[in-house]
Amino acid sequence: MSGRGDQSGAEAALRRQQWPLWEVFVRPKRGLSHNHVGSIHAPDAAMALRNARDVYTRRGEGVSIWVVPAAAITASSPEEKDAFFDPAADKIYRHPTFYDIPTEVRHL
Numbered sequence: 001m002s003g004r005g006d007q008s009g010a011e012a013a014l015r016r017q018q019w020p021l022w023e024v025f026v027r028p029k030r031g032l033s034h035n036h037v038g039s040i041h042a043p044d045a046a047m048a049l050r051n052a053r054d055v056y057t058r059r060g061e062g063v064s065i066w067v068v069p070a071a072a073i074t075a076s077s078p079e080e081k082d083a084f085f086d087p088a089a090d091k092i093y094r095h096p097t098f099y100d101i102p103t104e105v106r107h108l
Helices: 004-018 047-056 078-089
Strands: 021-028 037-041 062-069
Touching: 021 047, 037 047, 047 062
Parallel strands: none
Antiparallel strands: 021 037, 021 062
16 A cells, blocks of 8 residues: 555545634525534635535535534533523513413414
């Protein structure tokens, strides 16, 4: 063996490490919202969009794709969930649990 296969595999891994990570969201045919379906590496947004189409909508299940640079996403920390979401608990008016719904209203 010449080792050439190993070299090209190592080169591909290095390229993936250098390309930015993109998060992929797809809106299904029978859906109203985009759902996170996975991640890909690509050098730019156009290539990320094409790669996402090829990888995540092969069976024609999507009607819209969003790609977002992973570095642009800011998320809350799961370890701090109690402190982060605690202020919402003291605003009971935001939760419709204490409203009386008339019986003639079947679907709300």
